[in-house]
Amino acid sequence: MIDDTYxxxxxxxxxxFHAAWAAMSDPGPGGRPLAPARVTGRERHLYELVFPDFAGRAGFPDATGAAGSPRMARRIEGASVSGRFEYEARGPSDYPVTGDWVLVDPEEGGxxxxxxxxxxxxxxxxxxxxETGEQVLAVNVDTLLLVFGLDGGRNFLVRLLERALVAARNSGASACVVLNKADLASAEDKERAVAEASRAASVxxxxxxxxxxxxxxxxAAxxxxxxxVGMLGKSGVGKSALVNALGGGAALAAEGANRDGDLRGRHTTTSSRLFRLGSGVLLIDGPGIRELKLWGDVDGLEGGFPEIAELAGGxxxxxxxxxxEPGCAxxxxxxxxxxxxxxxxxxxxxRRELTWLERRVDDKARREDELRWKHIAKDQKAMKKLRD
Ligand SMILES: Nc1nc2c(ncn2[C@@H]2O[C@H](COP(=O)(O)OP(=O)(O)OP(=O)(O)O)[C@@H](O)[C@H]2O)c(=O)[nH]1
Ligand SMILES: [Mg+2]
Ligand SMILES: [Zn+2]
Structure with a gap:
């Protein structure tokens, strides 16, 4: 299906990405070079991809296949990872998620x-x-919106904001705190929430x-x-509503029904999708989170506690x-x-949570390393036996 002329x-x-692609672009199984495509959606093991046209770019194969076709991006639905991919994946976090750039064979239709x-x-x-393991929520995001709801109750908690800011810092993306549903808050409540969020956030x-x-x-500016642009927030804070309000793009994000009575959670978003807005911004809408267990290193704390991080040097x-200790700033x-x-x-x-995590991750890596060496030693022994 031909989708967009982009x-x-x-x-x-x-x-x-170009250098990474060039380093990895050994011919694929078909003996042809592989071309990059972006994951725009994932439903269990099936991926939706967009396949922009790299024709005319040094070294890239012609993504649209047909020679002389206008420069277009194609959409591919129902793609899956190859057997080789599965074999080489070290864990669930290696599998593609929405926002990833993946390599496909244009001749296979991607x-x-x-x-x-x-x-x-x-x-x-x-x-x-x-379990100590990483769950990847969003990738290749430039700006992460940390979305909260000002509709009272538990939709804006400063403790969750601190966590989200630390996770954002560890992600490598820049962040912006979005307090949605301002229409439901009084002027004073809104002001108080903005002030409270600003104390925690240097964004x-x-x-x-x-x-x-x-x-x-x-x-939008x-x-x-x-x-x-990615979004992180609890269910019901209005992430999908924001996608739509910002100019939903080709497809509209499914917004939740009003959360009163039986309709609760009716259109809750269940998988991540990348929307190209009318403004050209690529906005990823994903499911709401219930909890945010941290992943990453202690340095990320600076993201949520800038004033404390600054003092620590003194x-x-x-x-x-x-x-x-004496002399603790x-x-x-x-x-x-x-x-x-x-x-x-x-x-x-x-800090305790992240320090503990670092130790757990190190232990796990060491155990896996030991296991790998054990296997290698075993293989070598077997080889030697064969030779003797
Ligand atoms: N009054 C008001 N209602 C809003 C606003 N934004 C969203 N809503 C409503 O809040 C409900 C939940 O919005 P969604 O956009 O589905 O929330 P979500 O964050 O995508 O939720 P999940 O997909 O479950 O993570 C819907 O009924 C929206 O219409 C807002 O700014 N003001
Ligand atoms: Mg949603
Ligand atoms: Zn100190």
């Missing part, structure tokens, strides 16, 4: 994904349950309403064509643990009231 950059292609290009940015969280904070359009011009001891700021006690406690808690 080139690679219109689908978020960046020159950084129905098989042979490889994926390294991600420029990746937003991840820890897997639910006891822009804006109050908007997908319903009335308030603040949307300001939000921060995003540029060809840029990939402690007397370079390896200060900020829990009672954070302690002093806490005592003088320069930083809030609740923020300090939240920071300590997330």
């Amino acid at each position: 080139g690679p950059e219109d689908w978020g292609w960046r020159h950084e 129905s098989r994904i042979h490889a994926a290009l390294p991600r420029r940015t990746a937003l991840s969280r820890g897997m639910a349950g006891d 822009p904070v804006i109050a908007v309403s997908a319903r009335t359009g308030e603040g949307l011009d300001e939000l 921060m995003l540029s064509p060809g840029e990939t 402690c007397r001891f370079a390896d200060c643990s900020h829990s009672g 954070i302690r002093e700021a806490l005592e003088s009231g320069a930083i809030e006690q609740s923020r300090y406690l939240a920071w300590l808690e997330l």
Whole structure:
């Protein structure tokens, strides 16, 4: 199906990808070079791809196949990963998700994904349950919108915002805090929420309403064509409504029905999709999150606690643990009231969570390494036996 007359950059292609592609573009199984396509949706094991036309770009195969065809992007539905891909994947986080650039064979019609290009940015969280594992939520995102709802109750909690800011920092994308449903908050409540969010965030904070359009011009002005924008937020805060209000693109995101009574959760988004808005912005709508277990390293804390991170450099001891040593700048700021006690406690808690995670990940990597060496040693022994 021919979809849009857009080139690679219109689908978020960046020159950084070119080197990665060139390094990986050994001929595919068909002996032909593989071409890049972008994942625009995923439904279990089936992928929807958009296949921009790279014709005329040095080294790229002609993606549209037919010679002399106008420069167009094709959409492919129902693509799946190749057997080789599955064999080489080290874990679930290696599988493509919406936003990934993958390599396909144009002659195969792009129905098989042979490889994926390294991600420029990746937003991840820890897997639910006891397992130590990474769950990838959004990739190759330039700007991540951290979406909350100002409809009272639990849709805007500063503790979740801190977590989201840390996750955003670890993802490598820049962030923006979006307080949606401003139409449902009083002027004072709105002001208070913006002030509270601004204390935690060293990134822009804006109050908007997908319903009335308030603040949307300001939000839209921060995003540029060809840029990939992701969203992180609980279910029902209005992510899909924002996609639609910002100019839904070719297809409209399915918005939830009003959350009263029986209609609750009726159109909740269940899988991620990339929408190309009329403005040329690529906006990824995904399912709401219930919890955000952190994934990544301790440095990410700076994203959610800029004032504390700044103080840490001023402690007397370079390896200060900020829990009672003399000359601790954070302690002093806490005592003088320069930083809030609740923020300090939240920071300590997330730091503990991330430190613990780093140790778990290291242990896991070591165990896997040991296992790999064991297998290699076993193989070598078997080989030697064969030779003798
Ligand atoms: N009053 C008001 N209602 C809104 C606003 N934005 C969204 N809603 C409503 O809130 C409900 C949930 O919106 P959705 O866009 O489906 O929420 P979502 O974040 O996509 O939810 P999930 O897909 O479950 O993650 C719908 O009934 C929307 O119409 C807003 O700015 N103001
Ligand atoms: Mg939704
Ligand atoms: Zn200290």
